[in-house]
Amino acid sequence: MLTVKRLAEALNANRILMPEPNREVTGGYTGDLLSWVMGRAQSGDAWVTIMSNVNVAAVAQLSDTAVVVFAEGVVPDEAAVRAASLHDINLISVPEGAFAVCAAIARMLEV
Amino acid sequence: MRPASESDGALMSEPLHFHFDVNGDDFTSAGEASVQVKKLLRQLDVAPELIRRISIAMYEGEINMVIHAHGGDADVFIAEDEVTIRLRDDGPGIPDVEKAMSEGYSTAPDNIRALGFGAGMGLPNMKRYSDSLTIDSLVGKGTTITMVFRF
Ligand SMILES: Nc1ncnc2c1ncn2[C@@H]1O[C@H](COP(=O)(O)OP(=O)(O)OP(=O)(O)O)[C@@H](O)[C@H]1O
Numbered sequence: 001m002l003t004v005k006r007l008a009e010a011l012n013a014n015r016i017l018m019p020e021p022n023r024e025v026t027g028g029y030t031g032d033l034l035s036w037v038m039g040r041a042q043s044g045d046a047w048v049t050i051m052s053n054v055n056v057a058a059v060a061q062l063s064d065t066a067v068v069v070f071a072e073g074v075v076p077d078e079a080a081v082r083a084a085s086l087h088d089i090n091l092i093s094v095p096e097g098a099f100a101v102c103a104a105i106a107r108m109l110e111v
Numbered sequence: 112m113r114p115a116s117e118s119d120g121a122l123m124s125e126p127l128h129f130h131f132d133v134n135g136d137d138f139t140s141a142g143e144a145s146v147q148v149k150k151l152l153r154q155l156d157v158a159p160e161l162i163r164r165i166s167i168a169m170y171e172g173e174i175n176m177v178i179h180a181h182g183g184d185a186d187v188f189i190a191e192d193e194v195t196i197r198l199r200d201d202g203p204g205i206p207d208v209e210k211a212m213s214e215g216y217s218t219a220p221d222n223i224r225a226l227g228f229g230a231g232m233g234l235p236n237m238k239r240y241s242d243s244l245t246i247d248s249l250v251g252k253g254t255t256i257t258m259v260f261r262f
C-alpha cells in the first residue's frame with residue numbers, strides 16, 4: 001500500500017501539512033483548473049498542481065483527494081494552509097515540475 | 112447554518128431543511144455551505160461517493176453565485192431517499208442557458224481565472240453529478256438552480 005507518508009519520503013517532498021500520513025494513495029490527477037479537478041479527480045488521488053490559493057483546500061476536501069502535491073516548489077498561501085489544517089488535508093511540495101512528479105508517482109503506483 | 116424547520120426530523124418523515132446565505136464578496140469563505148453539507152451528510156451516514164457528488168455539485172453552484180451573481184442563498188432538503196439543493200440569486204441571469212451548459216464556456220474575468228476558476232466546467236459538473244438539474248434564469252432578475260440527488 002502506498003501511503004501519503006511513503007509518497008512524501010520517496011519524492012523527498014517538503015511536508016507542509018500531514019495530518020493523515022497513513023491515508024492511502026490509489027491514483028493521481030494533475031491540473032490547475034479547479035472544475036476540471038472536481039470533475040475528473042478520484043477519491044484517493046494524489047493531486048499535483050501549481051495552484052496555491054485557498055480554494056485548493058476546498059477542492060481537495062470536497063474531491064476527497066489523498067494529498068495535494070505542489071509542483072515547481074510552489075508554496076500554498078497562508079489562507080490555504082489554514083483552511084487545509086481545518087479539514088485534515090495533506091499538503092506537500094516538491095521542486096520538480098508536474099510532469100516529473102506525475103511520472104514518479106506513476107512508477108510507485110505501477111500504473 | 113441553521114435548521115430552518117421546527118421538526119427535529121429524527122423520523123425523516125419530513126425532509127430536513129437547512130438554509131445558507133452565500134456571501135457574494137468573500138472569496139475566502141466561498142464553499143463554506145458545501146463543506147457544512149458534506150459534514151451533515153456524513154453524520155447521516157450517506158454513502159461516501161454520493162456525498163462527494165452532492166458536495167462538489169453544490170460547491171460549483173455556490174462558487175458560481177459568488178463569481179457571477181454577487182452571492183445568493185442555498186436551501187438543502189434531505190429526505191429519506193433523495194437530497195434536493197436549491198441555489199437562488201438576484202444576479203444578472205444567464206442569457207443563453209444552453210450555451211452556459213456547454214463544456215468550456217465561461218464569462219469569468221481574468222482575476223477569477225487566475226484563481227483556477229473559469230474553465231467553463233462548473234455547470235457541466237453539476238449536471239454530471241446530479242440526477243436532475245433545472246435552471247430557471249431571467250436576465251436582469253436572477254437565477255434559481257435546483258439539483259436532485261437520489262439515494
Ligand atoms: N448564478 C449565475 N448567474 C449568472 N451567470 C451564471 C451563473 N452561473 C453560471 N453562469 C454563467 O454560465 C457560465 C458557465 O458556468 P460554469 O460554472 O460552467 O463555468 P465558470 O463558472 O465560468 O467556470 P468554472 O465553473 O469551470 O470555474 C459562466 O461563465 C457564467 O457566464
Ligand SMILES: [Mg+2]
Nearest residue numbers: 171175233234
Ligand atoms: Mg463555475
